[in-house]
């Protein structure tokens with residue numbers, strides 16, 4: 001081992017430099033330390049070898065004697081570090097180096113520290129290439145993550161080019177540029193959730209998570225812990241390690257509060273507090289956690305009516321309703337029915353594994369004539385049923401439910417039902433009854449109370465019919 005024996009050769013310095021050699025020698029990266037007179041006080045084996053000199057011959061000598069191109073005198077004079085500088089050594093090697101002045105307590109330069117980061121430019125190029133490759137991969141994974149995290153839809157996947165839809169899309173797209181709260185209103189099945197996805201996807205939070213919570217589907221007692229999470233042992237039955245709530249999960253992204261109109265009043269107070277304070281507290285916790293997510297809420301209720309009924313807080317309504325987007329019902333944009341039908345046929349053919357890509361003019365006319373109380377979700381169900389019924393690649397009138405055909409007056413006269421579909425009146429009535437109940441249940445998200453109301457029958461009667469037709473509800 002070589003030891004330092006420069007001009008200011010006090011024993012402590014010597015021991016210190018020996019120690020540095022012990023540290024830097026096993027490392028293959030070239031390191032060097034010079035004193036303020038730019039004499040080499042430490043150089044590890046890797047650097048000595050790189051310069052092509054035995055270490056014993058260069059320790060203590062001015063670095064410029066070994067490498068006349070050195071910039072250490074400049075770095076020591078200016079006290080300015082040079083990071084990632086390209087340097088051509090006098091032995092012909094070109095490398096990327098760092099040169100860093102090390103200051104003492106008085107702010108004067110005590111040493112100059114140098115290292116070779118890449119020992120030739122080719123190596124640097126390779127690293128850059130690798131980096132480019134990794135960046136490419138990273139963006140693929142980011143895309144995948146975005147997909148997994150939930151926000152799947154954008155303006156293109158929201159089908160419909162009627163004037164009404166163009167207006168709503170324009171408004172929603174404008175809202176995506178801000179971070180304000182958005183309230184999306186519209187009947188059930190109109191596509192409110194799709195709009196929430198698309199707004200998130202176009203916002204500056206697009207790379208963040210999109211977290212949805214259905215305020216109507218989660219039992220009242222669980223809603224608070226779902227939204228805010230809880231600390232370890234917060235209540236009996238709580239998970240041991242605690243639980244992170246949706247607001248925290250949505251950090252950096254968007255939280256979508258679906259069916260906000262059905263949120264219990266006690267929870268509305270808590271949500272209002274979050275909107276005002278921009279912080280939450282986990283159940284059983286004693287610290288506040290800042291909320292960093294955009295809020296989009298949706299409802300199919302007339303919230304002003306709910307306020308009158310004292311079922312919804314007026315202050316919360318105004319907090320949420322900063323930007324209001326109203327998704328029109330399908331019956332007000334019948335121009336969209338054809339393109340929606342074709343798109344849904346394509347989508348459902350894929351998921352049902354049955355290729356159906358045509359629809360007769362009559363069948364399409366029927367769809368256009370119908371009023372669609374369940375909107376696009378109902379249209380989707382009707383198309384799915386038709387794809388299941390047809391033996392060919394075409395949906396015909398006979399594949400549509402009776403209540404849809406009934407709206408197309410000429411259709412039932414001009415289009416005879418095919419002999420294979422002839423049936424008794426009782427069978428026909430039962431088929432209509434069954435499909436009407438099934439449709440209604442689907443449209444009402446299997447809420448039997450609501451479905452019974454819409455069907456105009458009692459809940460008991462609905463249960464009997466579900467039993468009779470063996471409907472899985």
Ligand SMILES: Nc1ncnc2c1ncn2[C@@H]1O[C@H](COP(=O)(O)OP(=O)(O)OP(=O)(O)O)[C@@H](O)[C@H]1O
Pocket residue numbers: 157158159160186187188189190191192193194195258298299300343376377380
């Ligand atoms: N414009 C559209 N283009 C294509 N598919 C649509 C469109 N609008 C809605 N859908 C489809 O219709 C179904 C219902 O849409 P969505 O769940 O967004 O409605 P919603 O208004 O949020 O309903 P709810 O109020 O019951 O929650 C979904 O399967 C969705 O993919």
